[in-house]
Amino acid sequence: MITIYPAASAHQFDHGWLKGSHVFSFGDFYDPDNTAFGPMRVCNDDTIAPGKGFGAHPHSDMEIVSIVLSGVLRHEDNLGNVAQTSFGGIQRMSAGTGAIHTEHNPSDSEPVRLLQLWFMPKARGTAPSYATGRFDPAKLEGRLLPVVASEASDEIVGIAQDMTIYLGKAEAGGQLDFRQEPGRRSFVYLVEGQLTLNGDDVLKPGDSARIEDIAQLELKVDENILVMVIDLP
Numbered sequence: 042m043i044t045i046y047p048a049a050s051a052h053q054f055d056h057g058w059l060k061g062s063h064v065f066s067f068g069d070f071y072d073p074d075n076t077a078f079g080p081m082r083v084c085n086d087d088t089i090a091p092g093k094g095f096g097a098h099p100h101s102d103m104e105i106v107s108i109v110l111s112g113v114l115r116h117e118d119n120l121g122n123v124a125q126t127s128f129g130g131i132q133r134m135s136a137g138t139g140a141i142h143t144e145h146n147p148s149d150s151e152p153v154r155l156l157q158l159w160f161m162p163k164a165r166g167t168a169p170s171y172a173t174g175r176f177d178p179a180k181l182e183g184r185l186l187p188v189v190a191s192e193a194s195d196e197i198v199g200i201a202q203d204m205t206i207y208l209g210k211a212e213a214g215g216q217l218d219f220r221q222e223p224g225r226r227s228f229v230y231l232v233e234g235q236l237t238l239n240g241d242d243v244l245k246p247g248d249s250a251r252i253e254d255i256a257q258l259e260l261k262v263d264e265n266i267l268v269m270v271i272d273l274p
Contacts, residue, residue: 042254043238046075048247051086058093061086061154064230064249068237078251079273080227086232086247088152089114095108100136104160104200106189107132107144108208108269110232112153118142122171129178131188131198135162137169156230156269162201174198176208181257185209185217185270207270211262219258219270226273227252234266 042250051062052070064084066076069164076082081102094115107114116132119141126132134140145155176188178197189206193199209217213234219273221227229238229250236244239259254260260268 043242044251045242045244046249046251048245049248051247058090060088062247062264075170078228080161081158081228081271081273082161083157084228084230084249085157086154086230086274088154089146090152091121091145091146091148091150095143097141097143099139099141100134101139102137102162102165104162104202105134105136106156106158106160106198106200106206108156108158108188108206110154110156110267112146112151113148114153114155114231115145115147116142116171118171119147120169120171122217124171124173126173129175131174131176133172133174133198133200135167135170136203137162137167140169140171149223158206158271160161160200160202160204163203164201167201171197181208181210181214181267183211183217185219185268205272207272209260209268209270210223210266211260211268212265213262215262217260217262217268219260221256221272223256224254225256227255228271228273229258229260230269230271232267232269234262234268235264236268237261237263 185207
């Protein structure tokens with residue numbers, strides 16, 4: 042089953058220093074029928090104005106992934122971690138028993154756009170941790186590249202959940218194929234371009250799809266795309 046969530050169904054907001062959309066219930070946007078997809082709880086497409094950001098705030102028992110699409114994002118936390126990330130970089134915080142962090146745009150001229158994703162961990166009450174990683178953006182072309190997974194590597198950031206996040210780019214006329222084990226879920230979010238999913242559903246920027254009981258996906262590229270696909274239990 043494929044369920045399409047068009048961009049217009051997301052909570053669109055503009056606070057001046059922060060604008061974007063919440064795909065799931067988040068903050069003052071609450072829809073009792075749209076709180077989760079498997080262990081996935083949040084998919085926010087945020088743009089932070091130059092010199093602005095989120096002040097110190099706590100989290101616990103959540104896997105938080107930030108994928109920078111453009112600009113630079115600065116992270117600092119009470120575990121002693123400080124990092125700046127641009128496109129090609131991934132930040133992951135396992136909040137565990139509790140962590141406090143800030144996220145800030147250090148530029149005085151350029152906004153930063155990021156996807157912030159939250160997932161329930163496999164186990165609660167673990168020690169908090171933080172990790173960063175980088176992938177080669179050139180490797181996104183014509184494929185779905187794993188960038189976050191339960192098993193870490195040189196270009197894959199580890200996460201405490203049985204899942205994998207893929208990013209991919211493709212030009213018009215091309216196709217990206219995705220296969221997973223039967224019985225798992227898939228989440229698709231289109232960042233840029235236009236694609237047709239499994240021959241029927243057209244996705245445009247900001248549209249997402251939640252897929253169950255379909256192990257094979259075909260993403261036919263109508264206009265040059267940047268897409269995220271997540272394999273979930």
